[in-house]
Amino acid sequence: MPVSRLALVRARVSLPLTRRATGFLAGRHRSVLTGHGQDFDDLRHYEPGDDVGDIDWKASARAGEPIIRRFAHESSLTVVLLVDTGRTMTATAAGGEEKSAVADYTAAVTAYLAASRGDRVALLAGDADRFVHRPARVSAGEIEATLRALEATWSADAPPSDLGVLLRRALSTFRRRCLVVLVTDEAQPWTAHERLLKLLAVQHEVLVVTVEDLDPVGSRAAELARERGGIADVTNGWRVPGFLRSRRRVREAVGRALAERRAETEALLSRRRLQALRVASTDEVVPALVDLMRRQRRAR
Amino acid sequence: MSPEQTILWPWVAAGVIAVALVWCVVAVVVARRGRPADDVVRVAHTEHLTRLPEVRRALRWHRIAHGLGALVVLAAVVATSLLAGRPVEREVVAERLATRDIVLCLDVSGSMLPYDAAVLSVYAELTEHFAGERIALVVFDSTARTVFPLTDDYTLVGDQLAAGAEAVGIDLDRLGDKTLDEMSDGELAQVQELLAFTAGTTSLADSSLIGDGLATCALQFDEQGSERSRSILLATDNFVGEDPVYALGEAAELVASRDITLYGLYGGPTDRVGGTEESEYRSVVSEHGGLYFTLDDPGAVDALVADVLAQQAVELDADAESVLHDVPGRWYAALLLGTVLLIAAAWRVRP
Numbered sequence: 001m002p003v004s005r006l007a008l009v010r011a012r013v014s015l016p017l018t019r020r021a022t023g024f025l026a027g028r029h030r031s032v033l034t035g036h037g038q039d040f041d042d043l044r045h046y047e048p049g050d051d052v053g054d055i056d057w058k059a060s061a062r063a064g065e066p067i068i069r070r071f072a073h074e075s076s077l078t079v080v081l082l083v084d085t086g087r088t089m090t091a092t093a094a095g096g097e098e099k100s101a102v103a104d105y106t107a108a109v110t111a112y113l114a115a116s117r118g119d120r121v122a123l124l125a126g127d128a129d130r131f132v133h134r135p136a137r138v139s140a141g142e143i144e145a146t147l148r149a150l151e152a153t154w155s156a157d158a159p160p161s162d163l164g165v166l167l168r169r170a171l172s173t174f175r176r177r178c179l180v181v182l183v184t185d186e187a188q189p190w191t192a193h194e195r196l197l198k199l200l201a202v203q204h205e206v207l208v209v210t211v212e213d214l215d216p217v218g219s220r221a222a223e224l225a226r227e228r229g230g231i232a233d234v235t236n237g238w239r240v241p242g243f244l245r246s247r248r249r250v251r252e253a254v255g256r257a258l259a260e261r262r263a264e265t266e267a268l269l270s271r272r273r274l275q276a277l278r279v280a281s282t283d284e285v286v287p288a289l290v291d292l293m294r295r296q297r298r299a300r
Numbered sequence: 301m302s303p304e305q306t307i308l309w310p311w312v313a314a315g316v317i318a319v320a321l322v323w324c325v326v327a328v329v330v331a332r333r334g335r336p337a338d339d340v341v342r343v344a345h346t347e348h349l350t351r352l353p354e355v356r357r358a359l360r361w362h363r364i365a366h367g368l369g370a371l372v373v374l375a376a377v378v379a380t381s382l383l384a385g386r387p388v389e390r391e392v393v394a395e396r397l398a399t400r401d402i403v404l405c406l407d408v409s410g411s412m413l414p415y416d417a418a419v420l421s422v423y424a425e426l427t428e429h430f431a432g433e434r435i436a437l438v439v440f441d442s443t444a445r446t447v448f449p450l451t452d453d454y455t456l457v458g459d460q461l462a463a464g465a466e467a468v469g470i471d472l473d474r475l476g477d478k479t480l481d482e483m484s485d486g487e488l489a490q491v492q493e494l495l496a497f498t499a500g501t502t503s504l505a506d507s508s509l510i511g512d513g514l515a516t517c518a519l520q521f522d523e524q525g526s527e528r529s530r531s532i533l534l535a536t537d538n539f540v541g542e543d544p545v546y547a548l549g550e551a552a553e554l555v556a557s558r559d560i561t562l563y564g565l566y567g568g569p570t571d572r573v574g575g576t577e578e579s580e581y582r583s584v585v586s587e588h589g590g591l592y593f594t595l596d597d598p599g600a601v602d603a604l605v606a607d608v609l610a611q612q613a614v615e616l617d618a619d620a621e622s623v624l625h626d627v628p629g630r631w632y633a634a635l636l637l638g639t640v641l642l643i644a645a646a647w648r649v650r651p
Binding site: 087088089090091092098099156185186187213214216217221224225228229230231232233234235236238239240241243244247249250252253254257258261 | 341342343344353359362
C-alpha cells in the first residue's frame with residue numbers, strides 16, 4: 001500500500017520543527033501572501049513592481065509619495081511546483097540519492113506547507129518533449145495525486161531538460177501572482193534563460209531549488225563507485241574512469257570549476273531577485289527552507 | 301653453410317596466440333557480464349568535467365598509457381608464442397666429415413725413436429690443415445698398437461699427438477747410459493711416458509716389422525661398405541728386423557688392394573737417404589702411386605694435404621645432419637622487458 005507522501009513529510013517536518021515551521025509560515029504570509037483581499041492589512045511605500053491599482057491615493061497625498069494599501073490574503077494562494085523532469089534529474093545527487101528523489105521530496109515539503117495553510121497546489125513538470133500539468137488543487141487527496149503524478153514522470157531514458165520551455169509554460173499558464181517553486185539541477189544554462197527568469201520574477205514570487213549533482217571525482221562518488229559497478233553519465237553513457245578520482249589536480253580543478261559556476265549562478269539569481277536554495281539530499285530540504293525563510297524575514 | 305633461424309614448432313606458437321586470443325575474449329565477456337551496465341552510479345553533466353583542461357590532459361595520458369600497455373602486452377604475447385615455438389638456429393653440417401679417412405702409421409722401433417718427435421710434429425701440422433677428415437694413429441714396432449682409432453675429434457687428436465711427441469722426445473743419448481737407479485724422478489717419469497707410449501708394440505722375438513705394421517694399419521679402416529677416400533701416412537726408416545709376416549712390398553700390395561693410398565715419409569738419419577732401405581721404401585711407395593717425402597722436406601705437409609684433399613670426397617648417402625641450437629636470446633629479452641613494463645604499468649596506471 002503506497003504511503004502518502006504528505007504523511008511522510010508531516011511525520012518528518014511537523015514534530016521537531018513545529019516552532020520553526022510556524023515561523024516559516026509566518027514569514028511566507030508576510031512576504032507572499034499579502035496582496036489583494038478584503039481585510040485591510042497595512043500601508044507601505046510603493047515599490048517598482050507593485051500593482052498600480054493598489055496605490056492608496058489619499059494616503060499617498062498625505063505622505064507626499066506613493067503609498068500602497070495592502071490587504072491580508074483572504075483566499076488561498078497558488079503554489080506552483082515547476083519541476084524539471086529531464087533525464088539529468090534522474091542522476092545521482094551529491095548526497096547519494098537520485099536527484100529526482102530530492103526533487104520529489106522538495107515538492108512534497110512545499111506542498112505540505114501549502115496544504116497546511118489551505119493554499120492550492122499546482123504542478124507544471126516537463127522537459128524537452130514531455131509535459132505534465134496538474135491544475136491548482138486544495139484538497140489533500142488531490143495534492144497527493146499531484147505529487148504521485150510528478151513521481152511517475154521520472155524515467156531513466158527521459159528526454160533532456162529544457163528549462164526555457166518550462167519557464168515559458170509557467171509564464172503563459174499562471175497569470176495571477178503565485179508562489180513558483182522551480183525545482184531543477186545546478187548545471188542549467190542560467191544565463192540563457194535570464195530574460196525568462198526576470199519575467200517570472202516580476203510576475204510571481206519565485207523560489208529556485210537546485211539539486212546538487214554528485215561530483216564524479218569526489219570522495220562520495222568514490223565510495224558509491226566501490227559499492228557498485230562504476231560511474232556513468234546518464235546522457236551519453238560515458239564511464240567516468242576511476243583514475244580521475246585519484247588525481248589531486250583533477251579533483252582540485254573540478255572543485256574550482258564548480259565553485260565558479262555556482263558563484264555565477266548565484267549572482268544571476270540574486271540579481272533577478274530570485275530566492276535560491278541548494279540542496280544535496282532530502283535531509284537538507286527542510287533545514288534549507290527554514291534557513292531561507294529566516295534570511296528572508298530579516299531582509300524584509 | 302650459414303645457419304638459418306627458424307621456429308621449430310610453429311603450431312605451438314600459433315597455439316599460444318590462439319590461447320591468448322581466447323583469453324582476451326573470455327576476459328572481455330566476463331568483464332561485461334560481471335558488471336551489468338545498469339548497476340552503475342549514474343551522474344549528470346559530465347560535460348562540465350570533460351571540458352576541463354586538467355581532465356582532458358589526464359584522459360589523454362591515460363589513453364596513451366593504455367595504448368602502450370596494449371602494445372607491450374601484444375609484444376609479450378608474441379615473444380611468448382615465439383619462445384614456446386622454440387626459436388632455433390638450424391645448421392646443416394656438411395657430411396664430408398667422414399668421407400676421408402687417414403691413418404697415421406708410425407714406426408716406433410729403436411732406430412726411429414730419435415726422429416719420431418719430428419714425425420709427430422709433422423703429423424700434428426698435417427691435422428691442422430684438415431677439417432672433418434677422420435684420423436687414426438697407429439704405432440708399431442714388432443706389433444702394432446692403435447693409439448686412437450679413426451676419429452674427427454681434433455682435440456683428442458691434437459692432445460694425443462702432443463703427448464706422443466713429448467714421450468718420444470726423451471734424450472736417449474744421455475739416459476741410455478744410466479741404470480734406472482741412477483735416474484732422477486723426472487727422468488724416470490720420462491722413461492715411464494716413453495714406455496707407456498710404445499707399450500704393446502714389442503714382442504719378445506722381433507722388432508721393426510715394418511711390413512706387418514703397415515698391414516695392421518691397412519686394417520684400421522672401418523666402413524668397408526662405403527666409397528671413401530682412404531690414406532695411410534707411413535713414417536719409418538725401413539730398417540726391418542728379422543722374419544716379418546709381410547714384407548714391405550707385400551704389405552703395400554695389401555694396402556693397394558684395399559684401395560688405400562699409401563704415402564711414405566722417410567724418418568731415418570739423413571746420411572742414409574739413398575741407401576738400400578731408403579731406396580726400397582721409396583720405390584715401394586712410388587710403385588703404388590703414393591707421394592714420398594723425407595722428414596726434412598719442407599713442402600711435405602702442403603703436398604700431402606693437397607693430395608689428400610684432391611681425392612674425391614664421396615658424399616655418404618646418410619642424411620645431412622642438421623644441428624639445432626636454441627636461440628631464445630632476443631625473444632626472451634623482449635618477454636622480460638615486456639613483463640617488467642607491464643608490472644610498472646599495472647602499478648602506475650589504474651583502470
